[in-house]
Amino acid sequence: MAAVNPEADSHTDPRRIRTLSVWVIAALMVAFALLGGTLRSVVYDSTALSTAGTVFAGIFVQALPFLALGVVLSALLAVFVTPDRLSRWLPNRPSAAVLTAAASGAALPGCECGSVPLARRMFGEGALGAAALTFMLAAPAINPIVVVSTVVAFPGQPQMVGARVGASLLTAIIMGLAWAKWGRPEWITRRLPKPAANDTPRWRAFAETARHDFLAAASYLVIGAAAAAALHVLVPQWVFEKLAGQLLLGVLVMAILAVVLALCSEGDAFVAASLTMLPLVPRLVFLVVGPAIDIKLFAMQAGIFGRAFAIRFAPATFVVATVVATVVGVLVLGGGA
Amino acid sequence: MSRESENTLLLLIGVATAMIAVTGIFTRYVKAALLPWLYLTAGVLIVLALVAIIGDIRGGAASDPDHDGHGHSNRAAWLLVVPVVVLIFLTPPPLRPQASVPSVSAVSTEALRRPFPPLPAGRAPEVSVPDVMIRAAQDSAGTLDGRLITVTGFTMDDDGKVDLGRFSVLCCAADARLARIHLDGPAAAEAGRLPEYTWVRVEGTVLPGAADGDSSLIPTLEAVSVTEIEAPENVYA
Numbered sequence: 001m002a003a004v005n006p007e008a009d010s011h012t013d014p015r016r017i018r019t020l021s022v023w024v025i026a027a028l029m030v031a032f033a034l035l036g037g038t039l040r041s042v043v044y045d046s047t048a049l050s051t052a053g054t055v056f057a058g059i060f061v062q063a064l065p066f067l068a069l070g071v072v073l074s075a076l077l078a079v080f081v082t083p084d085r086l087s088r089w090l091p092n093r094p095s096a097a098v099l100t101a102a103a104s105g106a107a108l109p110g111c112e113c114g115s116v117p118l119a120r121r122m123f124g125e126g127a128l129g130a131a132a133l134t135f136m137l138a139a140p141a142i143n144p145i146v147v148v149s150t151v152v153a154f155p156g157q158p159q160m161v162g163a164r165v166g167a168s169l170l171t172a173i174i175m176g177l178a179w180a181k182w183g184r185p186e187w188i189t190r191r192l193p194k195p196a197a198n199d200t201p202r203w204r205a206f207a208e209t210a211r212h213d214f215l216a217a218a219s220y221l222v223i224g225a226a227a228a229a230a231l232h233v234l235v236p237q238w239v240f241e242k243l244a245g246q247l248l249l250g251v252l253v254m255a256i257l258a259v260v261l262a263l264c265s266e267g268d269a270f271v272a273a274s275l276t277m278l279p280l281v282p283r284l285v286f287l288v289v290g291p292a293i294d295i296k297l298f299a300m301q302a303g304i305f306g307r308a309f310a311i312r313f314a315p316a317t318f319v320v321a322t323v324v325a326t327v328v329g330v331l332v333l334g335g336g337a
Numbered sequence: 338m339s340r341e342s343e344n345t346l347l348l349l350i351g352v353a354t355a356m357i358a359v360t361g362i363f364t365r366y367v368k369a370a371l372l373p374w375l376y377l378t379a380g381v382l383i384v385l386a387l388v389a390i391i392g393d394i395r396g397g398a399a400s401d402p403d404h405d406g407h408g409h410s411n412r413a414a415w416l417l418v419v420p421v422v423v424l425i426f427l428t429p430p431p432l433r434p435q436a437s438v439p440s441v442s443a444v445s446t447e448a449l450r451r452p453f454p455p456l457p458a459g460r461a462p463e464v465s466v467p468d469v470m471i472r473a474a475q476d477s478a479g480t481l482d483g484r485l486i487t488v489t490g491f492t493m494d495d496d497g498k499v500d501l502g503r504f505s506v507l508c509c510a511a512d513a514r515l516a517r518i519h520l521d522g523p524a525a526a527e528a529g530r531l532p533e534y535t536w537v538r539v540e541g542t543v544l545p546g547a548a549d550g551d552s553s554l555i556p557t558l559e560a561v562s563v564t565e566i567e568a569p570e571n572v573y574a
Contacts, residue, residue: 019339019341020339021339021342022341023342025342025349028422029349032422032426035426036426038424040427040428043427043429044429044430047433049429049438050436051433051436051437051438052429052434053427053429054429054430054431054510055425055510055511056420056423056429057365057366057420057424057429057510058366058367058509058513059510059511060420060423061354061357061363061371061509062371062508063422063446064350064354064375064378065371065375065377068377068378068381068537073349122535139361185343190528204388207385207392208383210381211343211344211347211385211386211388215343215347215414216413218350218415218419219413220413220417222416222417222420223416232511232557253356257384262511263508263511264509264511264512266507267507267508267509267526268508268510268512270507270508270512271439271512272515275439285446298365303413313472336369
C-alpha cells in the first residue's frame with residue numbers, strides 16, 4: 001500500500017470520487033445516530049434479534065485483539081523478514097519444513113483469527129507455502145493458552161488434552177504435506193500489496209502493512225461472525241441432546257457444529273466439556289475441527305488467500321480434521337463412552 | 338472503496354472498541370478480563386488509522402489503492418460498517434433467559450469428585466451460580482454444607498416454581514451457557530412474585546444431596562433473604 005506511485009493522480013478528478021465514499025460513511029453514521037433509539041428497541045424486543053446481535057458482537061469483539069496481534073506480527077514479519085530469509089531458516093525438504101512449522105505453532109498464543117493473516121505473510125514458494133499453511137492450522141489448536149483451557153475444561157481426563165493436541169498436529173501436518181504435493185500457487189488469487197519503496201521509513205511500511213492486513217481480515221470476519229450468529233439462533237438446542245450414544249452421527253453433527261458455531265479456540269473446550277450427553281469422541285472432533293476450519297475462518301481465507309484457494313482448502317481441511325480426530329479419538333479415548 | 342474511507346472505517350472500529358470498553362458495554366459480549374486487550378486494540382487501530390490519514394494528507398494523494406493492483410478487492414471493507422453500527426448504535430442487550438443456549442450441567446461422578454478450596458471467610462460469601470452447581474456436584478470437601486452463601490442472578494420461571502439463573506461465559510457470548518439453581522425456603526415465594534428476569538441477590542444455604550435426575554444435578558438453595566438489585570456490571574459469571 002505504501003507503494004509511492006507518482007501516476008496516481010492521473011485520473012480525472014479522482015479526489016471527488018474518493019471523498020464521496022467518506023461522505024457516504026458520514027451520512028450513514030448520522031442516519032444511524034438519529035434512528036439509533038428506534039432500532040435499539042426493535043432489536044431489544046425480539047429475542048432472536050438480540051441474541052443474534054449479542055453473539056455477533058461477542059465473536060467480533062473477542063476476535064479483535066487476536067486479529068490486532070496477528071496483523072502486528074504479520075507486519076513485523078513483512079518489514080523485517082524477507083521471504084528469502086524465512087525460507088533460509090526453514091529446512092528445504094517440504095516434510096521437514098512442515099514438521100518445523102507444526103511445532104512452532106505452539107509458540108503463538110492466541111486463537112485462530114490472528115493466524116490467517118500471519119500465514120498469508122509467511123506464504124511463499126514450495127516448502128514455504130506448505131509450512132505457512134501448517135502453521136496456520138497448528139497454531140490455534142496447540143498453543144499454551146488453548147492447551148491450558150482444555151486441561152481446565154476436562155479435569156481428570158489428560159487423554160483428552162493429548163488427543164486434541166495430537167489430532168490437531170496431525171491434521172496440520174497432513175494438510176501441509178498435501179499442499180506441498182497437490183497445491184497450486186495460482187489458486188492464491190489475492191495478491192499482497194507491493195512492498196514499500198526503499199526510501200519509505202520502516203515504521204511507515206509497518207503501519208501500512210498492518211493497516212492493509214487488518215482491513216482485509218476484519219471485513220471477512222464480519223461475514224463469518226454474522227453467519228455464525230444467525231446459525232446460533234437457527235440451530236435448535238435439541239440437536240445437541242438427541243445425539244447421545246450415536247457415534248458416527250454424533251461425530252458428523254459435532255464436526256458441522258464446530259464449523260457453524262465458529263467458537264474461539266480458547267473457549268471451545270468448555271463448550272465441548274458441557275455437552276456431557278455426548279461421548280468423548282464427537283466432542284474431540286468438535287475441538288479438532290473448530291480451530292482448523294469454521295465459517296469465519298473460511299470467510300477470512302477467501303478474503304486473504306482468494307476464493308479459489310478457500311473452496312479447495314477449507315473442505316479438505318474439514319474432511320481431514322474430522323477423520324483424523326475420529327481415528328485418534330477411537331484409539332486414545334475408546335470407541336464408546 | 339477509497340483509501341480515505343478505509344481509513345475512516347479503521348478509525349471508527351477503533352473508536353467503537355474504545356467506546357464499548359469505556360462504557361462497560363463490552364461485558365455483554367466478552368469476558369471482563371479482555372478489557373486491557375480491548376484498550377490496547379483500540380489504541381493500535383486508532384494509531385494505524387491516524388498514521389495513514391496524516392501520512393496521506395502530508396504526502397498528498399501519493400498512494401492511491403486503485404493503482405497498486407488491487408482492483409475491486411477492497412470493496413469488502415464496506416462490511417466494516419456493520420460492526421461499527423452494532424457496537425456504537427445498536428448495542429444489543431446481554432443474553433436473556435429466553436435465548437436458546439446450552440445449559441451448564443455439572444456431572445457428579447466419582448472420577449470428578451475432588452476437594453474444592455474453601456469458600457472465602459465472612460458471614461455469607463459470594464458464590465456464582467455455576468460455581469454452586471459445580472461444587473454441589475463434585476466437591477468432596479463439602480465446602481457448601483451448612484454454609485450461608487450469597488448468590489447473584491436473575492429470576493426464572495420453572496413450571497410455577499422459581500429458579501435463579503446466570504449465564505456463564507468463558508470467552509465470548511457465543512459460548513454462553515445457562516446455569517440455574519432452584520430456589521426454595523422462606524424467601525423463595527418473594528422471589529417468585531417478581532417478574533421473570535429480575536436481578537436479585539439471594540442469601541441461603543444449599544440443601545445437601547439435592548439430586549435432580551441421576552447424573553446432572555440442579556442444586557436447591559434454601560433462601561432466607563431475597564434482595565432486588567440493579568443488573569451487575571459483569572452480567573455473566
